[in-house]
């Protein structure tokens with residue numbers, strides 16, 4: 001795990017753009033495709049600012065979600081809906097490059113269906129993302145994997161449903177740790193003083209919280225943290 005301390009959100013955006021450019025072009029040059037997982041929350045803001053600066057072959061990108069809310073695509077709460085409005089028009093990406101949640105089904109059904117879509121995208125069941133873009137909540141959750149939740153120990157389902165998310169909305173699907181830790185790269189972008197305590201608990205005190213369990217087996221985890229969030233390190 002590598003911690004990159006930066007001054008502020010603008011520097012998070014700058015750093016993120018250069019990491020994504022390198023990782024995406026390495027993946028495309030080696031394997032002809034770039035498989036990336038996107039998170040919601042503040043990650044949306046950072047990606048909407050950083051991705052338009054990335055020099056890459058957009059048509060080679062396959063985009064999925066690290067987690068997604070089980071809501072209508074046109075809902076304010078839809079992560080894909082937000083990227084569709086705020087990111088796609090600023091890049092060379094097309095809606096069809098995103099692996100999106102089936103609409104009008106239960107969270108359980110959505111998780112099963114999403115797994116099927118990933119099998120098609122990855123040509124099998126080894127879901128090895130080149131990059132997962134992650135956020136972390138003030139409680140140390142990442143994706144929709146929350147402290148003390150049984151899903152933290154899920155090892156059979158690559159994509160699971162949660163219906164009691166402490167962060168609204170309650171119904172979501174989420175990648176589980178076997179997939180997360182199978183990624184080549186995971187990047188956290190974390191800013192703001194409200195995260196300083198949990199950043200310390202994970203990075204300094206080594207407390208067992210979900211974001212701290214992101215440790216790719218044959219890959220790298222990067223924590224891009226601004227001064228406010230790193231204040232207690």
Ligand SMILES: O=C(O)[C@H](O)[C@@H](O)[C@H](O)[C@H](O)COP(=O)(O)O
Nearest residue numbers: 039040041042135136137142143
């Ligand atoms: O859809 C979601 O809710 C996100 O994927 C979620 O996991 C987010 O990354 C964290 O809650 C951190 O959110 P912030 O970065 O906005 O604090």
